[in-house]
Amino acid sequence: xxxTKKIAFxxxxxxxxxxxxxxxxxxxxxxxxGVEPLDIEGATCCPDPEISRTVAPELWVTMAGRNIAxxxxxxxxxxxxxxxxxxxxxxxxxxLSEDEQLNRKVNENLMKFGxxxxxxxxxxxxxxxxxxxxxxDRIKKQIKRKLTGVRVGxxxxxxxxxxxxxxxxxxxxxxxxxxxxxxxxxxxxxxxxGVPMMYKDQKKALAQTKTRLDDMVKHNVDCIVxxxxxCYDRLEKGQLELNQQGGDYDIPVFNYFELLAYCxxxxxxxxxxxxxxxxxxxxxEKAQSGGKS
Amino acid sequence: MADTDDQKVLFYDPELCSGxxxxxxxxSYEHFKVLDYELSNLWIYPDPQRPFYYIGxxxxxxxxxxxxxxxxxxxxxxxxxxxxxxDQNKCIGCRSCNIMCPxxxxxxxxxxxxxxxxxxxxxxPKCAKFCPTGAISVKTRKEARELASKLILKAxxxxx
Numbered sequence: 001x002x003x004t005k006k007i008a009f010x011x012x013x014x015x016x017x018x019x020x021x022x023x024x025x026x027x028x029x030x031x032x033x034g035v036e037p038l039d040i041e042g043a044t045c046c047p048d049p050e051i052s053r054t055v056a057p058e059l060w061v062t063m064a065g066r067n068i069a070x071x072x073x074x075x076x077x078x079x080x081x082x083x084x085x086x087x088x089x090x091x092x093x094x095x096l097s098e099d100e101q102l103n104r105k106v107n108e109n110l111m112k113f114g115x116x117x118x119x120x121x122x123x124x125x126x127x128x129x130x131x132x133x134x135x136x137d138r139i140k141k142q143i144k145r146k147l148t149g150v151r152v153g154x155x156x157x158x159x160x161x162x163x164x165x166x167x168x169x170x171x172x173x174x175x176x177x178x179x180x181x182x183x184x185x186x187x188x189x190x191x192x193x194g195v196p197m198m199y200k201d202q203k204k205a206l207a208q209t210k211t212r213l214d215d216m217v218k219h220n221v222d223c224i225v226x227x228x229x230x231c232y233d234r235l236e237k238g239q240l241e242l243n244q245q246g247g248d249y250d251i252p253v254f255n256y257f258e259l260l261a262y263c264x265x266x267x268x269x270x271x272x273x274x275x276x277x278x279x280x281x282x283x284x285e286k287a288q289s290g291g292k293s
Numbered sequence: 294m295a296d297t298d299d300q301k302v303l304f305y306d307p308e309l310c311s312g313x314x315x316x317x318x319x320x321s322y323e324h325f326k327v328l329d330y331e332l333s334n335l336w337i338y339p340d341p342q343r344p345f346y347y348i349g350x351x352x353x354x355x356x357x358x359x360x361x362x363x364x365x366x367x368x369x370x371x372x373x374x375x376x377x378x379x380d381q382n383k384c385i386g387c388r389s390c391n392i393m394c395p396x397x398x399x400x401x402x403x404x405x406x407x408x409x410x411x412x413x414x415x416x417x418p419k420c421a422k423f424c425p426t427g428a429i430s431v432k433t434r435k436e437a438r439e440l441a442s443k444l445i446l447k448a449x450x451x452x453x
Binding site: 049050051053054055087158159161162164187188190191192195196197199200201204208211215 | 318345423425
């Protein structure tokens with residue numbers, strides 16, 4: 001195992017603005033695991049691997065290169081929880097490493113900011129950081145209480161399937177399993193949460209989210225766990241929107257770091273779980289009662 | 294013309310598709326500079342027979358394209374690279390190609406009054422480039438045929 005003492009935490013857009021509990025829990029958990037997460041000063045939107053990359057590819061790769069270069073300035077690897085940010089940063093990393101002409105052009109632009117993209121450090125997903133760098137054994141040693149009897153549905157998100165060799169889906173499932181909960185595998189695990197449809201057709205997006213949520217309800221899922229803040233946004237807001245239309249959805253959604261922090265013995269208030277818009281407390285109550293709700 | 298086995302085609306893998314439909318938006322942006330499902334040259338639909346699966350409909354750039362044969366004004370051609378294109382300057386919007394294609398790939402743009410279809414984005418299809426799961430990819434026709442056969446066998450085994 002490679003010992004990583006410090007790592008840059010690329011927060012992306014949603015975590016430091018709308019999902020503070022994800023950022024806070026991540027920092028708490030990593031400190032417990034002996035890893036110091038560093039903020040990247042001046043980091044911007046990744047930018048997103050869909051619209052920005054489609055509409056302005058050169059600006060997209062320059063901004064992504066700048067974000068990586070800012071982390072490189074601190075001489076550390078960088079990790080992110082967001083599947084979209086991960087896709088953008090790894091894509092840009094490979095493009096800038098393989099295309100000399102593009103690399104020169106991007107670096108000419110970055111010189112204006114006094115930074116250079118070198119490609120010396122790795123871009124990791126939080127799954128890779130936890131599973132490959134820190135390791136399951138080290139995580140298991142920190143677990144003080146488990147989510148016994150809690151039925152957890154995993155929202156993997158689209159983009160972590162892009163590189164099947166990295167096996168991020170399997171690794172994420174194992175990371176959830178060690179929390180002692182009951183992982184509910186569903187056929188709908190593979191479908192999109194609806195985020196990309198929000199750009200054009202909100203009704204279509206909500207219908208997609210509903211398809212996913214209905215399968216969770218059908219299989220008595222207690223809560224949803226994920227890393228991707230975009231999926232978080234859609235699955236939580238989707239429930240609130242559906243409830244406004246007469247639905248009765250109440251499946252709390254958690255960033256994986258939150259559940260890990262709870263299992264490490266931290267109280268939900270420590271990482272700001274009270275900012276959730278759905279009833280999250282019932283999950284921890286169920287865990288404390290050994291699965292009886 | 295490119296050897297038919299070596300011709301580059303799109304390959305859609307329903308096992309990987311999450312139904313996000315971003316391919317359709319990327320396609321519309323490439324061709325019309327707007328993000329609009331109505332202006333896409335390929336379509337992703339929920340599979341009515343398999344819950345949580347999708348069907349991708351896209352041009353196969355057939356060896357002997359029936360859309361080309363059906364066009365009364367020879368607006369459709371098959372290039373040296375095997376790509377089947379519609380020349381919108383020649384198209385009269387009669388919809389013969391739309392009707393004759395077995396999967397109705399060519400579609401009529403009612404605003405412009407002519408038909409459109411996949412033009413393979415000059416060899417770099419944006420649907421494949423932006424697919425977040427790798428469900429749409431560029432393969433040779435031979436590779437695509439082999440992969441499709443495997444998928445069919447897998448689906449048949451599953452249904453037994």
